[in-house]
Amino acid sequence: MTAASTPLLLMAVSLPLISVLLAMRSGWRGAYRYCLPVLPLPALIAALLTEPGCWFELPWLLNGGQWGMDELRRAFLVLTSMLWFAAGMFAIGYLKDKNLRRFCVFWALTLAGNLGLVISQDVASFYSFFALMTFAGYGLVVHEGTDEANRAGRVYLAMAVVGEMAILSGLLMAVQKAGSGLLADLPAAIADADRRWLIMLLLLSGFGVKAGLPLLHFWLPLAHPVAPTPASAVLSGTMIKAGLLGWLVTLPIGEVSLPTWGNTLVIFGVLGALGGAVLGIRQHHPKVVLAYSSISQMGLMTLIVGAALASADYAVPLFAVLALYVLHDGLAKGSLFLSTAMALPTGRSGQWLMWLLIALPGLSLAGLPFTSGAATKLAMKELLKPGNFEFAMAAYLPALMSIGAVATMLLVWRFLWVQGVTARTGSNPAFLWLGWGLATAASLILFWLMPWHDAMPQKAWGTAMVHEGWSLFWPILVATLVAVPLLWSVKQR
Amino acid sequence: MTLSTLMPVFALMTSLLASVIIFALPENSHWLRTVINLTAAGLKMALVGVMIWGVAQGREYEIAFTMIPGVEFVLRADALSMLFAGLSALLWLLTTIYAVGYLEDSPNRSRFFGFFSLCVASTMGIALAGNLFTFFLFYEMLTLSTYPLVVHRGTEKALRAGRNYAIYTLTGGAVLLLAIAWLHGLAGDLRFQEGGHFAGVDPSLHTPLIIIFVLLITGLGVKAALVPLHGWLPQAMVAPAPVSALLHAVAVVKAGAFGIVRVVFEVYGLEAANDLGLLTGLGMVAAFTIIYGSTRALYQVDLKRLLAFSTVSQVSYIVLGVCLFGSVGVAGGLVHLVHQGIMKITLFFCAGNYAETLGVHRIDELDGAGKRMPGTSVAFTLGAFGMIGAPPLAGFITKWTMGTGALAAGMDWVVVVLVISSLLNAAYFLPILHRLWFAEQQQCWPLERRWGQLETSAWLFLPPLITAVLIVLVGLLANMPFSPLSWAELIVAREVAL
Numbered sequence: 001m002t003a004a005s006t007p008l009l010l011m012a013v014s015l016p017l018i019s020v021l022l023a024m025r026s027g028w029r030g031a032y033r034y035c036l037p038v039l040p041l042p043a044l045i046a047a048l049l050t051e052p053g054c055w056f057e058l059p060w061l062l063n064g065g066q067w068g069m070d071e072l073r074r075a076f077l078v079l080t081s082m083l084w085f086a087a088g089m090f091a092i093g094y095l096k097d098k099n100l101r102r103f104c105v106f107w108a109l110t111l112a113g114n115l116g117l118v119i120s121q122d123v124a125s126f127y128s129f130f131a132l133m134t135f136a137g138y139g140l141v142v143h144e145g146t147d148e149a150n151r152a153g154r155v156y157l158a159m160a161v162v163g164e165m166a167i168l169s170g171l172l173m174a175v176q177k178a179g180s181g182l183l184a185d186l187p188a189a190i191a192d193a194d195r196r197w198l199i200m201l202l203l204l205s206g207f208g209v210k211a212g213l214p215l216l217h218f219w220l221p222l223a224h225p226v227a228p229t230p231a232s233a234v235l236s237g238t239m240i241k242a243g244l245l246g247w248l249v250t251l252p253i254g255e256v257s258l259p260t261w262g263n264t265l266v267i268f269g270v271l272g273a274l275g276g277a278v279l280g281i282r283q284h285h286p287k288v289v290l291a292y293s294s295i296s297q298m299g300l301m302t303l304i305v306g307a308a309l310a311s312a313d314y315a316v317p318l319f320a321v322l323a324l325y326v327l328h329d330g331l332a333k334g335s336l337f338l339s340t341a342m343a344l345p346t347g348r349s350g351q352w353l354m355w356l357l358i359a360l361p362g363l364s365l366a367g368l369p370f371t372s373g374a375a376t377k378l379a380m381k382e383l384l385k386p387g388n389f390e391f392a393m394a395a396y397l398p399a400l401m402s403i404g405a406v407a408t409m410l411l412v413w414r415f416l417w418v419q420g421v422t423a424r425t426g427s428n429p430a431f432l433w434l435g436w437g438l439a440t441a442a443s444l445i446l447f448w449l450m451p452w453h454d455a456m457p458q459k460a461w462g463t464a465m466v467h468e469g470w471s472l473f474w475p476i477l478v479a480t481l482v483a484v485p486l487l488w489s490v491k492q493r
Numbered sequence: 494m495t496l497s498t499l500m501p502v503f504a505l506m507t508s509l510l511a512s513v514i515i516f517a518l519p520e521n522s523h524w525l526r527t528v529i530n531l532t533a534a535g536l537k538m539a540l541v542g543v544m545i546w547g548v549a550q551g552r553e554y555e556i557a558f559t560m561i562p563g564v565e566f567v568l569r570a571d572a573l574s575m576l577f578a579g580l581s582a583l584l585w586l587l588t589t590i591y592a593v594g595y596l597e598d599s600p601n602r603s604r605f606f607g608f609f610s611l612c613v614a615s616t617m618g619i620a621l622a623g624n625l626f627t628f629f630l631f632y633e634m635l636t637l638s639t640y641p642l643v644v645h646r647g648t649e650k651a652l653r654a655g656r657n658y659a660i661y662t663l664t665g666g667a668v669l670l671l672a673i674a675w676l677h678g679l680a681g682d683l684r685f686q687e688g689g690h691f692a693g694v695d696p697s698l699h700t701p702l703i704i705i706f707v708l709l710i711t712g713l714g715v716k717a718a719l720v721p722l723h724g725w726l727p728q729a730m731v732a733p734a735p736v737s738a739l740l741h742a743v744a745v746v747k748a749g750a751f752g753i754v755r756v757v758f759e760v761y762g763l764e765a766a767n768d769l770g771l772l773t774g775l776g777m778v779a780a781f782t783i784i785y786g787s788t789r790a791l792y793q794v795d796l797k798r799l800l801a802f803s804t805v806s807q808v809s810y811i812v813l814g815v816c817l818f819g820s821v822g823v824a825g826g827l828v829h830l831v832h833q834g835i836m837k838i839t840l841f842f843c844a845g846n847y848a849e850t851l852g853v854h855r856i857d858e859l860d861g862a863g864k865r866m867p868g869t870s871v872a873f874t875l876g877a878f879g880m881i882g883a884p885p886l887a888g889f890i891t892k893w894t895m896g897t898g899a900l901a902a903g904m905d906w907v908v909v910v911l912v913i914s915s916l917l918n919a920a921y922f923l924p925i926l927h928r929l930w931f932a933e934q935q936q937c938w939p940l941e942r943r944w945g946q947l948e949t950s951a952w953l954f955l956p957p958l959i960t961a962v963l964i965v966l967v968g969l970l971a972n973m974p975f976s977p978l979s980w981a982e983l984i985v986a987r988e989v990a991l
Contacts (some may be wrong), residue, residue, distance in 0.1 A: 060970055060973050062885055064972050102930065157923060168892075175897060
């Protein structure tokens, strides 16, 4: 299937871009709506059916383009295309007729940017697609046109533009040092650069805006909830992961061990993981709770990036774990976001089943055995043993991860609670069922089917989930023991 | 006289002849005038295209004769001339199309198009001038031919702006003439020459050369709108939209910037200018202008006035690029000559469309215009993003090339200037885009006109669409041969052997 991957990857980007022509006549907007789930399909096929490792050059593009898919990018591509597919399906049923055409255009452009940045292997393409995603994403954030949406949009745009500038300056310095426009050449060049600290600071903070790094996260809880639900799902599920990808492909991870940077990033990660949970628990709107949960989860991923930055030897397995984590969190978060717009069935048993399906991706976030979350947790635990690392924060990592799991579960409880308060009963259009069902099914099943990197610890899979069952389960239990009486007392008041 | 010596003359004559014929035509022969205009513009495109091809192959087109002893009249097509000539030939064609639609049924069209062609002829002369004297001739001819265009409307405001324009540019011209004469006395008749004339010059000449440089830049800086010589530009936006488009994208400000490029590269020579410490000073002025123009643009309520201040800022990118002592950065400055042209002309076309179709002049009246005029608004959006420097558009290529060049030359502060300028550009363009696409229309359009199926007259609709496509293409395909970037790199390879 390798031969097919080049046209598929080209189509992955060009199909959404060309689809914009459907906006030329207002009469075509009905057709455009039904095209939304089709747009990410070439990327999805490429990600699931072709082998990673392919790449091709586009010498006429910008400063000379190179696109392709490797192991890491495949995980991002699976997540991105799968979630956009499900959300696109959902959007067909969700969208109202008002400004439909405009929404579809921005949807397609954002999608093209998001897919394109994943498969770009040269700096100019990557940065172009990143900017396309950022700016077109504004159209999704402010779509509803409310004052709240416009305010959120302003904050989003202001921070995004500043972030873009930081990225641009960092990339300029790195490219100048590397003497090459390929992303693959940047980490080594940055590792050797005289002003390594400045380049790293610019790239960390620039991409950090997108990734919701603490103190750069302000736009996130504002923007994610105000967007239409399918847009929130992709914003939170895949677009913030683009910031993480930016870190992974540019920072000198695996080139040099940088304990100071590693420690700092781990501290920021912990701050994000716990701070996101503390702030999220106090929210009253399910989508806002989920937005803070995203900050919290990105915090845990930041922590892993910190560990990889601190110890070059572990970069490869940690990348594998991050790939799994990205896929896990993105799909679970996407499913949870979509569920906020679903009406509950009227029947009692139907409601129970529905609640179970809503809760499962949440429990997966907290690491319930036999979910993608459990696999992620076990893999992290296996790798982040204190003995493996020498930097200062390493000793606290296992404890921090357990606290993180408890915090995650508390947030999931809070989400279910506010969701229960705001949920309505009634019927859902078929496309809502289809979109949400796809995201939920993907979240629960897809990770089993993916061929994961050899560097992934074997203890993450299969029987380990039984043997390690207790260590996975107790944070959930603790969080539940804390949450239930708390919620009960609130209810009594 | 062979064909190759005559090519530059032909290129010049097409618009000069067109101008004479148009002046002679009666006011109401609308179609004949349009045909002549478009034929001349098309012909010139073809001629310039042939010359570009020839120059790329290494051919020389030159004609020279002595005016008075010691002073030569030289027309020459080299790589640098072709950058400017190509831009003006292309944009002239589009602007003519636009102007035909814009001035439909308005009085004094013969006068307008006559001076319009004369103005383009001067631009062509500036591009092809082979020495400072010839350059000066056409530079002044440009001033005289644009004045009637600026005051075309004949309102009091227009006349005031025109007076101001004339005072600024004629004074600038006088300063320029003084400098040229002094330089002539010092070094004789200097042809533009690759690498310049003053490499390793006698130290006793340093002081006069520095003073002459300052005078030359002052003379040219008036048209290039370097702060503090920019005062005429924002006022001149009272001119009709096609004139503003031409003024801001091709003719006047570009003539100044192009002159600065010629002086630095081919009179002084990049190396000599650097040794004399002139580049740093010029770079500082350019950097200040970039920031100043963008900051002023932030506070404008009138769309065209905002675009005018944006021009002040953007044209100095070219000047700043020239001051980057290194082949990459210089190419970044040169390529912006073309990039700024197509981006700014798109924006002015669009501003004209909003004014002509909806009667909208102020930014706060643009709410919801994207729904009414989607094509124009897409073009405006691309132009604005290009100005911000968002990839993969034209402005990004400029910024990226200049940025890497500045870092290579060890001039890191330039990157800071570029970043601040981009932020300011985003700060004044993005709110407009929000109004276009996401704000609800609040009241009726001030003065709406309808043209059947299209959102506006086809004459007005097509030019901005074409230039908007160009903004995307010159960015996306920057690595192709004959892209503006490749051409700028070719110029640098030939002219500035660093």
